[in-house]
Amino acid sequence: MSNIVAIVGRPNVGKSTLFNRLIKQRQAIVDSVSGVTRDRHYGKSDWNGKEFSVIDTGGYAIGSDDIFEGEIRKQVELAIDEADIIVFVVDVEEGITPMDTEVANILRKVKKPVFMAVNKVDNAMRENDAVEFYNLGLGEYHTISSINGGGTGELLDALALKL
């Protein structure tokens, strides 16, 4: 199966919420507790007549910060291997965290298309706060609200051009 889109990022940024929106059915477990999505979830979607599979990469049970970060790195590397396109989700409420920087450092070297989605931009005021994510060195980003759907159409338009 080609056309695989993987959603990566640290826990609690809204990966599963975005996944659920993309596949239009509730499949992944969304919870406010970090790392609650323990499995990888696969779903199917289409946009502008293009079909694709979506992988929601989960956070895992948290032992220590070290294990935790190692787990994220593993998830990201697995996703890079498996996917054709990567959606890197970050959270405008929290801003840039060290773990975001670590993931960005991995993704900067990847040859596949990487879309950075600044999530939780629920209103226009938060557009301004999103600017700091330029500092991750991944270039342009898309602002989205996975909860209300804002910006997700534009993200999918751009993504579908790479499918």
Ligand code: GDP
């Ligand atoms: P994951 O750990 O990255 O899969 O994140 P989840 O999808 O489980 O979401 C973590 C928390 O962020 C949940 O409480 C969601 O309701 C919340 N969340 C997700 N997307 C948005 C959004 O666009 N706006 C706001 N305000 N909250 C969001």
Ligand code: MG
């Ligand atoms: Mg999740």
